[in-house]
Amino acid sequence: MKSGDAFGFSRRGVLVGGSAAGAVLVHAGPVQAAPAKGDVPVTMPVSLEVNGTRHDLQLDTRTTLLDALREHLHLIGTKKGCDHGQCGACTVIVNGERINSCLSLALQHQGDKVTTIEGLGTPDKLHPMQAAFIEHDGFQCGYCTPGQICSAVAVLGEIRRGVPSHVQEDIVAAPAVSNQELRERMSGNICRCGAYSNIMEAMQHVAGESA
Amino acid sequence: MKFETPAGKNPIDQLKVVGRATSRIDGRLKTTGNAPYAYEQHDVAAHQAYGFVVGAAIAKGRITAMDTTLARAAPGVVAVIGTLDHAQPLPKSRFNTAHLFGGPQVEHYHQAIALVVADSFEQARAAAALIRTDYAREPGQFDLAKAAPDAPLVPGSKGKPDVARVGDFDTAFTQAPVQLDRSYTTPDESHAMMEPHATIAAWDGDRLTVWTSNQMIAWGKASLATTLGMPPEKIRLNAPFIGGGFGGKLFIRADVVLAALGAKAAGRPVKLALTRPMMMNNTTHRPATIQRVRLGATRDGKLTAIAHSSASGDLPGGDPEAAVSQTQLLYAAPHRETFMKLAVLDLPEGNAMRAPGEAPGLMVLEMAMDEMAEKLGMDPVEFRILNDTQVDPAKPDRSFSQRHLIECLRTGAEKFGWSKRNPKPAQVREGRWLIGMGVAAGFRNNLLMKSAARIRLERGGRLTVETDMTDIGTGSYTILAQTAAEMMGVPLDAVTVKLGDSDFPASAGSGGQWGGNNSTAGLYAACVKLRAMVAQTLGLSENAHFADGKVIEGEKALPLAQAAREGPLTAEDLIEYGTLDKQYQQSTFASHFVEAAVDAYTGETRIRRMLAVCDAGRILNPKAARSQVIGAMTMGVGAALSEELAVDKRFGYFVNHDLAGYEVAVHADIPHQEVMFLDYPDDKSSPMKAKGVGELGLCGVGAAIANAIYNATGVRVRDYPITLDKHLEHLPVLA
Numbered sequence: 001m002k003s004g005d006a007f008g009f010s011r012r013g014v015l016v017g018g019s020a021a022g023a024v025l026v027h028a029g030p031v032q033a034a035p036a037k038g039d040v041p042v043t044m045p046v047s048l049e050v051n052g053t054r055h056d057l058q059l060d061t062r063t064t065l066l067d068a069l070r071e072h073l074h075l076i077g078t079k080k081g082c083d084h085g086q087c088g089a090c091t092v093i094v095n096g097e098r099i100n101s102c103l104s105l106a107l108q109h110q111g112d113k114v115t116t117i118e119g120l121g122t123p124d125k126l127h128p129m130q131a132a133f134i135e136h137d138g139f140q141c142g143y144c145t146p147g148q149i150c151s152a153v154a155v156l157g158e159i160r161r162g163v164p165s166h167v168q169e170d171i172v173a174a175p176a177v178s179n180q181e182l183r184e185r186m187s188g189n190i191c192r193c194g195a196y197s198n199i200m201e202a203m204q205h206v207a208g209e210s211a
Numbered sequence: 212m213k214f215e216t217p218a219g220k221n222p223i224d225q226l227k228v229v230g231r232a233t234s235r236i237d238g239r240l241k242t243t244g245n246a247p248y249a250y251e252q253h254d255v256a257a258h259q260a261y262g263f264v265v266g267a268a269i270a271k272g273r274i275t276a277m278d279t280t281l282a283r284a285a286p287g288v289v290a291v292i293g294t295l296d297h298a299q300p301l302p303k304s305r306f307n308t309a310h311l312f313g314g315p316q317v318e319h320y321h322q323a324i325a326l327v328v329a330d331s332f333e334q335a336r337a338a339a340a341l342i343r344t345d346y347a348r349e350p351g352q353f354d355l356a357k358a359a360p361d362a363p364l365v366p367g368s369k370g371k372p373d374v375a376r377v378g379d380f381d382t383a384f385t386q387a388p389v390q391l392d393r394s395y396t397t398p399d400e401s402h403a404m405m406e407p408h409a410t411i412a413a414w415d416g417d418r419l420t421v422w423t424s425n426q427m428i429a430w431g432k433a434s435l436a437t438t439l440g441m442p443p444e445k446i447r448l449n450a451p452f453i454g455g456g457f458g459g460k461l462f463i464r465a466d467v468v469l470a471a472l473g474a475k476a477a478g479r480p481v482k483l484a485l486t487r488p489m490m491m492n493n494t495t496h497r498p499a500t501i502q503r504v505r506l507g508a509t510r511d512g513k514l515t516a517i518a519h520s521s522a523s524g525d526l527p528g529g530d531p532e533a534a535v536s537q538t539q540l541l542y543a544a545p546h547r548e549t550f551m552k553l554a555v556l557d558l559p560e561g562n563a564m565r566a567p568g569e570a571p572g573l574m575v576l577e578m579a580m581d582e583m584a585e586k587l588g589m590d591p592v593e594f595r596i597l598n599d600t601q602v603d604p605a606k607p608d609r610s611f612s613q614r615h616l617i618e619c620l621r622t623g624a625e626k627f628g629w630s631k632r633n634p635k636p637a638q639v640r641e642g643r644w645l646i647g648m649g650v651a652a653g654f655r656n657n658l659l660m661k662s663a664a665r666i667r668l669e670r671g672g673r674l675t676v677e678t679d680m681t682d683i684g685t686g687s688y689t690i691l692a693q694t695a696a697e698m699m700g701v702p703l704d705a706v707t708v709k710l711g712d713s714d715f716p717a718s719a720g721s722g723g724q725w726g727g728n729n730s731t732a733g734l735y736a737a738c739v740k741l742r743a744m745v746a747q748t749l750g751l752s753e754n755a756h757f758a759d760g761k762v763i764e765g766e767k768a769l770p771l772a773q774a775a776r777e778g779p780l781t782a783e784d785l786i787e788y789g790t791l792d793k794q795y796q797q798s799t800f801a802s803h804f805v806e807a808a809v810d811a812y813t814g815e816t817r818i819r820r821m822l823a824v825c826d827a828g829r830i831l832n833p834k835a836a837r838s839q840v841i842g843a844m845t846m847g848v849g850a851a852l853s854e855e856l857a858v859d860k861r862f863g864y865f866v867n868h869d870l871a872g873y874e875v876a877v878h879a880d881i882p883h884q885e886v887m888f889l890d891y892p893d894d895k896s897s898p899m900k901a902k903g904v905g906e907l908g909l910c911g912v913g914a915a916i917a918n919a920i921y922n923a924t925g926v927r928v929r930d931y932p933i934t935l936d937k938h939l940e941h942l943p944v945l946a
Contacts, residue, residue: 141455
């Protein structure tokens with residue numbers, strides 16, 4: 001790439017040249033001043049309504065919504081697959097919209113209503129989507145599954161509400177519950193076990209029953 | 212129980228529970244978020260601290276200094292462990308190539324060099340960023356293409372020659388009227404399982420318990436004992452749920468070692484997970500290959516000569532990607548040659564990933580078969596059928612225990628509508644789409660491994676199964692419950708299955724598609740023992756049969772629960788094998804059919820239809836087995852179209868080390884998938900008459916996709932993955 005020349009010698013380029021000639025000393029580490037031992041982390045209060053129950057928490061300001069759920073409320077159903085918004089395993093429903101809970105800080109959610117997989121159904125009283133995932137074997141290892149199910153429930157809601165998608169022929173028309181629509185809308189939820197084909201059947205099953 | 216002669220009729224053959232499509236018994240836990248994975252077991256040990264792992268920022272060299280002062284002074288920090296705290300690397304087990312921790316030497320990028328333990332995750336992460344490390348970088352070899360030509364031959368195993376030869380390949384190939392000689396490449400790939408490697412470690416005096424994510428409990432326990440220098444009996448390893456492995460969790464990794472060291476240093480339990488961006492370089496990957504296939508045939512399509520070679524790389528002392536294995540067994544030809552070369556590379560450790568060897572090997576061999584069929588002017592299905600073999604080509608008196616590859620191909624062709632394929636490429640258009648169909652054969656061996664289990668008849672008549680077998684998404688919980696229910700004549704919901712605990716009898720574990728057949732066979736052996744105990748307790752003979760919760764002999768029908776009236780009855784046994792896998796070649800077979808559409812304007816590929824037909828012995832649970840196969844087909848789509856760890860050849864690491872850069876298949880990439888199983892129970896494999904199936908689904912599918920793309924476009928791309936840039940300029944001229 002020619003455009004790279006504009007940057008001249010990069011630090012890395014210099015290191016490459018150096019390493020070709022033999023061992024070179026490099027270091028990696030902080031340049032900023034570090035906090036002293038006595039410093040306490042900054043915490044702030046936040047109230048969340050999770051699965052219908054209000055929780056008043058005092059949290060480190062760096063805590064994600066995901067870690068607030070998993071580590072503070074011990075709601076382990078919401079999974080940490082990548083911790084930076086690439087896999088969808090942490091999907092929860094906040095005020096009716098699905099989000100990646102790893103990508104927002106808990107403190108951003110003061111007063112929000114959060115629904116996690118535990119709030120959709122329980123082993124004794126399954127949500128129809130949870131039951132359909134079991135019937136159609138829409139999971140294997142189970143780690144992406146809570147996120148897939150939260151997304152699947154939210155996706156059917158989005159289609160009902162007429163939220164358009166990238167694959168719609170006509171974005172002002174009502175979207176259909178087609179295989180292509182569902183696949184497009186679910187693509188933020190990765191399943192490495194590869195249960196996609198079965199997840200589609202589970203979603204079609206639920207969409208058919210609620211139609 | 213020693214399995215030495217082919218299985219006769221036994222209670223599994225009733226197929227009242229086994230062999231029926233059964234929903235997973237752990238499904239209610241998994242779908243409601245109630246299945247606890249390694250990092251999530253808040254209740255197993257009080258006062259858990261958080262660990263954060265730091266990885267090396269160079270690929271090769273030495274750490275000259277590490278300053279942890281700032282990290283130690285940071286808020287909430289309980290302990291900091293640096294690699295220089297150890298003069299030497301901690302000992303590694305025979306399963307590990309790179310060291311997991313300790314000492315100044317850096318063997319690969321992101322090798323673990325420090326751990327921070329703090330009261331919270333946020334504090335541990337922040338403090339980890341305060342560690343200052345000085346390195347003396349050394350040059351390394353990171354370029355397989357550069358290293359391969361001078362790489363040494365891989366020595367033949369068990370005294371076999373380095374080059375496996377049958378007949379006289381060179382002469383036969385030279386004289387063959389039709390020849391094909393092609394080279395191909397496959398890239399480094401990452402397991403990219405959804406659950407990161409994670410562990411909670413807790414010490415009780417000199418005893419250590421780890422809740423971790425591992426496919427092979429007994430191996431893991433022994434390896435951890437080696438690395439920590441402690442007796443294995445002082446270690447307990449527990450992994451009831453595993454968020455995917457695909458080979459990446461066969462062996463212990465830095466997470467479990469550092470959690471144990473951290474918990475020791477902190478004086479309290481420690482939990483930690485590798486961050487997603489550390490996984491690709493810190494752990495293992497499937498090595499890239501450069502392969503060459505030479506085929507010689509008569510004009511009527513009989514193969515006379517087959518040669519396959521492969522070069523791959525690994526750290527010193529590592530292993531090759533055995534991409535030529537299947538070529539020794541898949542097709543007939545009197546003259547054959549296979550060999551591998553292994554270069555030393557200073558990239559992260561190469562190791563097993565789902566269907567190691569066969570996955571990249573068949574991506575290449577089955578593309579070469581497609582090219583040869585075209586050269587011969589033959590249909591690729593018929594070409595494969597013509598060259599089928601029913602015996603091991605190197606030992607013609609050794610037959611396959613079962614082999615129905617021809618039926619897989621014929622059934623698949625019929626079902627898929629193969630007759631509608633236009634053999635001439637780039638002829639079928641639908642609007643902007645170029646349409647093509649491809650086929651490939653799948654092949655993967657069936658491996659026999661000893662496996663133990665315990666079964667207990669509880670008071671009241673319920674059954675509890677205990678084995679250290681793991682369920683990595685494969686459905687182990689369910690097939691073990693099915694096996695116990697069938698053997699003891701009870702309904703499925705009368706069985707509780709407990710897995711993944713090293714205190715339970717050692718199973719075959721999950722790997723090499725051996726888990727299902729061997730772990731259920733081990734439980735079968737334990738059930739045979741329990742049946743004898745029950746019969747004896749009830750005053751019946753060993754001829755009693757078990758059905759509907761009763762034990763029945765002649766006029767007598769006694770409730771099973773009656774045998775446990777005085778207390779639980781427990782039986783433990785293992786399955787071990789004689790020489791049936793030496794007398795017979797035990798393998799599994801598949802045909803893969805794919806329809807692909809390539810955008811004539813952009814070169815983008817879409818998979819439109821996929822079908823696999825599998826010949827894998829008795830299918831214990833057709834529902835979960837089908838899921839294994841479609842999951843493997845999905846992984847095959849990634850391998851064919853998008854997955855590639857990009858090597859930075861200057862700095863020696865995988866650049867795209869997260870799920871945004873390393874592109875696995877997503878929902879939008881995968882159409883409805885079809886799977887068919889042929890019904891051929893294999894009495895030479897075990898009393899279950901089952902074989903492996905979890906890796907078979909991946910074997911060959913990549914080539915079927917590549918062949919479909921070629922049929923659509925007329926452009927042959929021999930370097931995986933087949934991304935649009937590789938064929939865009941050569942696509943047919945737009946009308």
